Amino acid sequence: MTLKKITDVSHTRMALFVISVVLFYLLLGIYSSADLLRTTMGSLLSLKYMAAYLLLFITAILLKHLRWVIFLNSVNVDVGFFNALKIYLAGLSLCVTPARIGDFIKSILMKDTFATKHSEIVPVIFME
Numbered sequence: 001m002t003l004k005k006i007t008d009v010s011h012t013r014m015a016l017f018v019i020s021v022v023l024f025y026l027l028l029g030i031y032s033s034a035d036l037l038r039t040t041m042g043s044l045l046s047l048k049y050m051a052a053y054l055l056l057f058i059t060a061i062l063l064k065h066l067r068w069v070i071f072l073n074s075v076n077v078d079v080g081f082f083n084a085l086k087i088y089l090a091g092l093s094l095c096v097t098p099a100r101i102g103d104f105i106k107s108i109l110m111k112d113t114f115a116t117k118h119s120e121i122v123p124v125i126f127m128e
Contacts, residue, residue, distance in 0.1 A: 013093055014093065061092070064088075064128075065084065065085055065088045065089075067128070068084065068124070068128060069081060069084050071124040071127050071128070072084060072121075072124055074124075075120050075121075075123065075124060076120075077110070077114075077116055077120055077121070079110070079113075079114050079116075083114075087106050087109045087110060088106065090105060090106070090109060091103050091104075091106035091109070103125050104122070104125060106121065106125060107121040107122055107125060
């Protein structure tokens with residue numbers, strides 16, 4: 001499986017996740033009191049808070065990615081910043097699996113794309 005196919009799957013999963021969240025909130029709106037929903041969700045979903053949440057989320061992801069690149073460089077694996085970002089995001093999309101087993105997809109992607117050994121990448125994944 002190539003990196004392009006993996007990232008296409010990640011985009012599909014992200015779209016499905018967004019659609020399911022939107023449907024959840026629509027169903028919540030239908031089956032709950034409109035006033036209660038307006039007061040609760042109105043304060044949580046104001047535009048300024050959403051912008052702050054998004055900025056903090058992106059910053060956290062980039063900092064975790066930078067840490068991962070530093071760990072990769074410490075074991076002499078240099079794949080480049082943007083290639084590492086693609087692989088990190090692909091692994092991040094699967095981190096909700098039990099015991100974060102989905103993180104090991106990064107090891108498989110690194111082996112398939114850059115011919116690295118699992119013995120080089122798995123310790124980096126554990127360090128995260």
